[in-house]
Each structure stands twice: as C-alpha cells, then as structure tokens.
Amino acid sequence: MSARYLGQRLLQAIVTIAAIVLLNFLLFRLMPGSPERILLRNPNLSQQVVEATRARWGLDKPLIPDQLVSYIGSTLEGDLGYSFKFRGQPVTSVIADRVGPTLLLVGLGELISVFVGIAIGAYAGWRRGGVVDRVGSGVSLVLYSMPYFVIGMPLIVIFAAGLGWFPTSGMTSVGGGDRPFPDNIIDLARHLALPLATVSLGLIGQYSILMRSAIIETRSEDYITTARAKGLRDGRVLRAHAFPNAMLPMVTLIAINLGYVIGGAITAEIVFSWPGLGTLTVTALQSRDYPVLQGIFLLVAVSVVLANLAADIIYGLLDPRVRR
Amino acid sequence: MTAEIRGRRQWPLPKQADPAAPLLRVNNLQTHFQLGRGWVKAVDGVSFGLDDGEALGLVGESGCGKTTTALSLVRLLPSNGRIRGGSVELFGIDLVPKTDRQLDRYRWREISIVFQGAMNALNPVVQVRRQIAEPVQYRLNQSESASLKRADELLDMVGIPSRRLGAYPHELSGGMRQRAMIAMALACDPAIVIGDEPTTALDAMVQAQILVLLEQLRRDLGLSLILITHDLSVVAETCDRVLVMYAGRVAEEGPVSRVFTEPRHPYTRKLLGAFPNIRSDRRTLETIPGEPPDLVNPPAGCRFAPRCAQAMPVCAGTLPPEVSFDDGVRVACHLFGTTA
Incomplete structure (x- = not known):
C-alpha cells in the first residue's frame, strides 16, 4: 500500500468528520421542542426566568455564527458541554x-x-x-x-x-x-x-x-x-x-x-x-x-x-x- | 520414443500403470450435462489416442464438445456434468471409475491444463510464483522453499524475468500471464499438457511467441500436448495430428498434413473453407448454412446431415460408422462407407 493511497483515505476521513460536525450541530436544532422548557420542568414560570435561563445556557444568541463557532471551538478542545438532563455532569463523562x-x-x-x-x-x-x-x-x-x-x-x-x-x-x-x-x-x-x-x-x-x-x-x-x-x-x-x-x-x-x-x-x-x-x-x-x-x-x-x-x-x- | 520420454520422468509412473501401455486411449467417451429438459449429449462417443511426445489438435466450432472432451480426461466438469460411458485409459489405467479423491493423483501430476485467458485462471490475490509453487508443495510434498525455488526456475524457463518474481497476476501483461500459466502447468512434470485455447486472447505477435514456447517445451521436456483451438493455423503449425469434432462426435481425425491437404469429411472441407488464407486473393469466405443441432435430442443419423450439401437419404437415419484409411485418417461419413 502506497503512502498516496493512505494519504487519500486519511484526507477523505478528515473531510467527512468535518462535515459530520457541522451536520451534527444543525440537525438537533431543527428538532421541535425547546431545551429550556425541559431544563426547568415547570410550565408556569415567568418569562423573566425563562429568558435568564436561555441567557445562562447561551440559547439566546443566534445559531449561526455564535452558537456554531462556540460549538466547534469547544469540540476541538474536547469539551462537549454539560448535560441538560444529568445536571452539572460533563457530556464526556x-x-x-x-x-x-x-x-x-x-x-x-x-x-x-x-x-x-x-x-x-x-x-x-x-x-x-x-x-x-x-x-x-x-x-x-x-x-x-x-x-x-x-x-x-x-x-x-x-x-x-x-x-x-x-x-x-x-x-x-x-x-x-x-x-x-x-x-x-x-x-x-x-x-x-x-x-x-x-x-x-x-x-x-x-x-x-x-x-x-x-x-x-x-x-x-x-x-x-x-x-x-x-x-x-x-x-x-x-x-x-x-x-x-x-x-x-x-x-x-x-x-x-x-x-x-x-x-x-x-x-x-x-x-x-x-x-x-x-x-x-x-x-x-x-x-x-x-x-x-x-x-x-x-x-x-x-x-x-x-x-x-x-x-x-x-x-x-x-x-x-x-x-x- | 516412448521409452526414451518415459525415462526422462522426474517422478515415477503411477503405481497401477502398465509401462507397456500407450500414454492415453479414450474409447467411446460420453459426457453429458443434465438440464431441466434432459441430458445434453455434449460429448457422445468420442475415441482417440495420444502417444508420448505427440501433439494433437482438437478443433471444431464453439459448443462442439472439444473443451468438454479434454476436461473429461481428469473429470473437471461442472456439477451437472457426468461421464455416462466409455473409458479414459492413461498408462492403461481407466480413470473413469476412479473417485474424485483417487483422481487427484492424476490431476496436474499426469495431466495439467493451460486455461484460456489466463487472467481469471490465476487467483488475483496470490503471488504468481506462489500459485506455481502450490502444486509442487502440496502434490509432490516438497518444502515451501524448495517449491518456491522450483517456481522461480519454471518462470525463468518460460522467459519471465526474475525481477517479476513477486508479481501478482494483474501486474503482468496478457502474454506474461499466459507464460506463467504454462510454467504452472509444467510444475509437476506432467505427461500431458492440455492447452485450452491458450492463445485466443492474445495479439498475433504474442500468440506466435507462446506457440514457439510451447513447441520448444514440448521438444525439450518430451511433453504430449492436446491443443484445443478454433484457429486452424495454430494446429497446422504445432500439431502432429488433428481431431475435428462436430456436435459432440468425431468427424475426422488424422495426421495434420493429410487432413489439411485432403479433407474428406464435408464438415472438415467447409471448416477449412471458412478459414481466411492470407495468401489467397479470395475476398469472401465460405460459411456453413444452418446451425449445429440441439444436443438434447440430436438427429438420429449423421449430426451434420441437416447442414450437409452432400447429404444422402441414409445420412438422416443411420449414424455413419468411422472408416479408417491407409494414410492414418479416420472419417465418420456415409460418403466413405463402401470404399474402406
């Protein structure tokens, strides 16, 4: 097997992974339902509390570019964020x-x-x-x-x-x-x-x-x-x-x-x-x-x-x- | 001739062999294939002989049973093929009643095959020299290193340069692959090599080189050759005798020099007429009207009768007997029924 064959395969893999990262980000944001509602679990909260929660989790910023950029940045650092459901636990763990x-x-x-x-x-x-x-x-x-x-x-x-x-x-x-x-x-x-x-x-x-x-x-x-x-x-x-x-x-x-x-x-x-x-x-x-x-x-x-x-x-x- | 060639064998004759028996005698061979609607009588009563050092050409149009005849010798038939009659005597040993396991002793060590279009006949994922060494190691029980050494000698003998030793089949040209296939056929020093259209897929120059190689090896190693081809010029150049088959039966058989100069069977005449001759100024070739018969229900009489310009009333109803002439030619045709 030549270095060229190996190099081509590697490059292909890297490009694919990059595309996956992008798709991975967009796909879940197209899903219906909102995370803050589930985070707070209480339908009777005031708008103020909801807004504050959205701000705390970064959900108030626009999807592109802000949320995307921070997602890619932290993914590259190996930080996948914190779970909504298992509060406080990093996703990686x-x-x-x-x-x-x-x-x-x-x-x-x-x-x-x-x-x-x-x-x-x-x-x-x-x-x-x-x-x-x-x-x-x-x-x-x-x-x-x-x-x-x-x-x-x-x-x-x-x-x-x-x-x-x-x-x-x-x-x-x-x-x-x-x-x-x-x-x-x-x-x-x-x-x-x-x-x-x-x-x-x-x-x-x-x-x-x-x-x-x-x-x-x-x-x-x-x-x-x-x-x-x-x-x-x-x-x-x-x-x-x-x-x-x-x-x-x-x-x-x-x-x-x-x-x-x-x-x-x-x-x-x-x-x-x-x-x-x-x-x-x-x-x-x-x-x-x-x-x-x-x-x-x-x-x-x-x-x-x-x-x-x-x-x-x-x-x-x-x-x-x-x-x- | 016989004793001299057998004296050159590197490996002893099979245990049951009769040293005085002829090399190969095929008698009334019948190989049929089972289809849904009945048995296809692909080879139906073929007889011929082959002596030590002799080259026999097997000719006839596609589907006439020449390859089936040759593969029947070591019973390399598809699963629906059966030898339903006749005998194949090698050194006086009849191979037809042998089990597959018993027949393995004769495969490659006595009768090896150079298949057509060596691309698919060679395993694409195994080095060519390993494929050549394989029968030496597994059939002659040689060590792996001795087998590989023998493979390298064989590759050298067929003119493949030593730097190509580690090559895989796809790395070799068509001519080289055919040479490698020939080297493989020679690995166990066989008595008979069957060439199944060994030059068909090659261009004219390479074709000539391969034929020269086969001819030289036959002389040097004392091989007997069965050459299956539809190229009559190949037969004319390399063979001693020729067997013309039509629809699973022998039409005519004899020395090449006799059959090609004085064809007797109407089919042989047509076949020679259908072959282009570079020195003739004739622009149109003869063709044979009609098509070969259905071999599930072949005609009762001569199988060529429906297409034969010289057919007589007797031809349709009675199988023509084989008639032998003084010059060594044998013909199955009613035209010669009374002259013998």
Whole structure:
C-alpha cells in the first residue's frame, strides 16, 4: 500500500468528520421542542426566568455564527458541554460511563458473530444444497430479518421469566459488582448472556448470508477450476483460493458494522435495560438533551468513519490490486 | 520414443500403470450435462489416442464438445456434468471409475491444463510464483522453499524475468500471464499438457511467441500436448495430428498434413473453407448454412446431415460408422462407407 493511497483515505476521513460536525450541530436544532422548557420542568414560570435561563445556557444568541463557532471551538478542545438532563455532569463523562457496557455487549457480539457467521456462511456456500446450507441459510435468513427486540423478547420469556436461568435485565444484581473476585464476574456473565445471544444471533444471520453468497460467487471463478485441476484437496481449494477472495467484500461490511458497535444496538439494550449508549441515546432524545445527543452522534459518526478508514487499509492489504 | 520420454520422468509412473501401455486411449467417451429438459449429449462417443511426445489438435466450432472432451480426461466438469460411458485409459489405467479423491493423483501430476485467458485462471490475490509453487508443495510434498525455488526456475524457463518474481497476476501483461500459466502447468512434470485455447486472447505477435514456447517445451521436456483451438493455423503449425469434432462426435481425425491437404469429411472441407488464407486473393469466405443441432435430442443419423450439401437419404437415419484409411485418417461419413 502506497503512502498516496493512505494519504487519500486519511484526507477523505478528515473531510467527512468535518462535515459530520457541522451536520451534527444543525440537525438537533431543527428538532421541535425547546431545551429550556425541559431544563426547568415547570410550565408556569415567568418569562423573566425563562429568558435568564436561555441567557445562562447561551440559547439566546443566534445559531449561526455564535452558537456554531462556540460549538466547534469547544469540540476541538474536547469539551462537549454539560448535560441538560444529568445536571452539572460533563457530556464526556456521561458518555464515557456508558461506552464500557456497550463495547462489552456489542463488541463481544461482533467478535462471536464474525467467526461463527463467516464459518457457517463459507461452509454453506461451499457445500451448496447440503444440510448445513439448507438449515443454516433458512435460520440465518429468519434471524437476519428479525429486529433485535423480536429475538430478545422470546429469550427473556423462555430463559429468564420461564426457566429462570438468567436475570431479565440490567448489567449487575444489586451490589453484584462489589462482590469478591469470581462472583462479580459470574454475576456480570449471567446478565450478559441473553443480550449477547440476541446481538450475536442477529449478526450471525447477516454475516452467514453474505458470506454464503460471496463464496458461491467465487466458486464459479476460473481460478477455482484451476485449483481443482491442480488436484488439491477440497479444503485447500476453499481455504487458499475461495476464502481469501470471498473475504474481500466481507471486510468492508464488518468494518462498517464495527463503527456502529459504539452506537450500540439500541433495541437490544432497551429490551434488556443494558446501561449502554443505546439506552443513553433514548433517554437523551426524550429529554431534548442536545449536548449529550450531539456527543453520541459525533462519537458514532467518527467511529463509523474511522472503521471505514480501517476497512480501506485492510482491504488494501488483502487485495494487491488496490495497493498502488 | 516412448521409452526414451518415459525415462526422462522426474517422478515415477503411477503405481497401477502398465509401462507397456500407450500414454492415453479414450474409447467411446460420453459426457453429458443434465438440464431441466434432459441430458445434453455434449460429448457422445468420442475415441482417440495420444502417444508420448505427440501433439494433437482438437478443433471444431464453439459448443462442439472439444473443451468438454479434454476436461473429461481428469473429470473437471461442472456439477451437472457426468461421464455416462466409455473409458479414459492413461498408462492403461481407466480413470473413469476412479473417485474424485483417487483422481487427484492424476490431476496436474499426469495431466495439467493451460486455461484460456489466463487472467481469471490465476487467483488475483496470490503471488504468481506462489500459485506455481502450490502444486509442487502440496502434490509432490516438497518444502515451501524448495517449491518456491522450483517456481522461480519454471518462470525463468518460460522467459519471465526474475525481477517479476513477486508479481501478482494483474501486474503482468496478457502474454506474461499466459507464460506463467504454462510454467504452472509444467510444475509437476506432467505427461500431458492440455492447452485450452491458450492463445485466443492474445495479439498475433504474442500468440506466435507462446506457440514457439510451447513447441520448444514440448521438444525439450518430451511433453504430449492436446491443443484445443478454433484457429486452424495454430494446429497446422504445432500439431502432429488433428481431431475435428462436430456436435459432440468425431468427424475426422488424422495426421495434420493429410487432413489439411485432403479433407474428406464435408464438415472438415467447409471448416477449412471458412478459414481466411492470407495468401489467397479470395475476398469472401465460405460459411456453413444452418446451425449445429440441439444436443438434447440430436438427429438420429449423421449430426451434420441437416447442414450437409452432400447429404444422402441414409445420412438422416443411420449414424455413419468411422472408416479408417491407409494414410492414418479416420472419417465418420456415409460418403466413405463402401470404399474402406
């Protein structure tokens, strides 16, 4: 991969992030509802108090340029402002508290489903029409087409409410996080099991379906016939020739999904009351918490852009044709 | 000739081989493809032989079954293809009843293939020298470094400069890729190399270079060559014998010098007439009216009869038997039914 290719990708990423910052600012100000009403929570306040509050939070100044300039300035300094809802707390710390649980849930889910989904998809595509293909592709399609809450709710009904094997919601039992060493991990794992299964199942469906079609496409390529003509074992033809080529389109997809990891699987987090970025987004939306919403959207957008940058770099390493 | 060429082998003959048996004898080969409406009889009763060091040209129009015939030898057929009859005897071993796993022993080590348009026949994400080294490492169980060394020697042998050793397929020109493909075909020192239109996608100069290379390698290494092409001039230049196919059957077969100077089958005559000759001042080429028959339900008699100017009543109802002549030519045509 040349420095020029890398430089182009980097420049592209920077321009995109700049556009995102601008859009991020405007988008939430176009939303109906006013923050001071929610801040004060009292419909019977005098106009004077409302005005004073607006002035204190800088809401009386014009959107452009004053509010925009101060927004960009402080964003560059790493200051995302203070939450309206969680009074006094900086947005950065509100978000930082929620990043860990989301990374744990969705990150682990991605990891599991990348391996399992690609393995199932590759095998199903290679042995098209076989048992794994027929059963696996059917199940995958059903999982892929179901939103997380549709996968999650039956799991709660059966394994939490019915069998009572796992807790229904949350990340820890009351005081569970403070227990001595293996107990706190076990407590976390019991809470993690169902939401993780939900996220993984949905992603496995997606990855296996796409990997299957990528493998089927490469299977009919001439170089596969060449590999067979060489008298190589079937497994070697798959591993050394079909798989690396089928992975090319998968890399982009996985990287883009990784970008969304940080945004959390909103519906999965809501169903299981998982204290991650997804639930935070919903709370912030409900309370018109502009600074927190901006912070979350900025974080998600920047991670998608960075994940795409990573995809371009990995793609460049895997496919010699883009290395120039 | 045979003993001398087999003496040069770097690797022993397959265990079941009969050292006295001819190199390749194909008898009454029938390869059919299953379609929704029935079996396409793409190859239907083809017989031919190939001796050590010999070059055989397989010619005929598109869809006549020449590639299917060649790929049937090591059963590289699409999933709906079946060999439904006949035998393929290599050193006296019939390959048709072998399982795929058993057949792997013969693929590439005995019969290798130079595919047409080497762009897609080479894996785009693997270095060319690694693709050449692969059969050496995995089929001959050589170490990785020994395999790569062998690959580099082969690339040198086909005239690819050593500074291009680390190249990927897209970094090479069409001619270079075809050379690399030839190097790959030679990796396990095979007895037979099948060239599936190896020069089709190349311009005339490069085409000539590739043919000279093949000819030189055949002489130096004692290879036997099956050259599939629709370019009759390529056959005239490089082959000892030619097999003309029509609609899945042999029309005519014999020494190139005989068949091209004195074509007997009406189809061969038409085929030679349809080929432009640079030295003739004729401006229009002959064409053959009509189109090849539907191979799901081929005509009962001679398959060329519907398009043949010399067709007789017998042609429509009875398959013409193959008739052999003293000069080594064999023809399947009712015109010659009584002269033999």
